[in-house]
Amino acid sequence: MIRKKLIAGNWKMNKSATEAAPLAQEIVAAAGRNTDVDIVVCPPFTALETVGKIIDGSSIKLGAQNMHPEASGAYTGEISAGMLRDLFASHILLGHSERRSYFGETDAFINKKTLAALKNQLRPILCVGETLAEREAGTTLKVVQTQIEGGLEGVTKDQVTNVVIAYEPVWAIGTGKVATTAQAQEVHAFIRGLLVKLYGDAIAQKIRILYGGSMKPSNAPELLAQKDIDGGLIGGASLESRSFLELITAAAAVK
Ligand code: PEP
Secondary structure, three states, X not given: OOOOOEEEEEOOOOOOHHHHHHHHHHHHHHHOOXXXXXXXXXXXXXXXXXXXXXXXXOOEEEEEOOOEOOOOOOOOOOOEHHHHHXXXXXXXXXXXXXXXXXXXXXXXXXXXXXXXXXXXXXXXXEEEOOOHHHHHOOOHHHHHHHHHHHHOOOOOHHHHOOOEEEEOOHHHOOOOOOOOHHHHXXXXXXXXXHHHHHHOHHHHOOOOEEEEOOOOOOXXXXXXXXXXXXXXXXXXXXXXXXXXXXXXXXXXXXO
């Protein structure tokens, strides 16, 4: 089973709409007709509409970085899946470690968002990963299992092929420390095995598992060549078109 590689850029709280426009234009100009790799950009909410218009008609897809599980109502400061669909977003980052640690998001809350996203035809990129303390305590696989089982609770076999998992060791995010290929592949293979248990082999082989954590052009080829690494979720290196485009090229080069 060949899974098409996916490269997703998480711009986090960077780039105003004005700053986002040239970055999106550069990506479209260089990779807007690329069909070898799926490409998603996730600007902040305020730049979604601007970026959406620039990538319209290209092969680049639009993702948001967070949403609320409810459809509407008294949730000041929040944004619903329907509102994101209205801006033509197709993907949504859920459970990023920064949401978990700074905003106290639990697996149960992330699960509500996952179900709401799927109900609204948004494809969740469900982020999981252990902290340094958890890795050192030898609990990496247990932590990842709990996050995946919690995040996917109630997600059906029909729905789960629209989910992308992103394994992001927290100690590697924005730190310049990258997991070794062996460390990453070990966890990715474990996640694949868990998906087999939850959904059966045929479905598990279709689900993409991205690696995230200081992925950059220099380390990407080796990571992307691993059997169960189906792409990357990119923070820092997605903020500049040159490095993001190099990562797309690296993903396209993997046979
Ligand atoms: C991320 O935040 O999803 C991420 C992987 O960041 P970075 O690439 O900067 O480590």
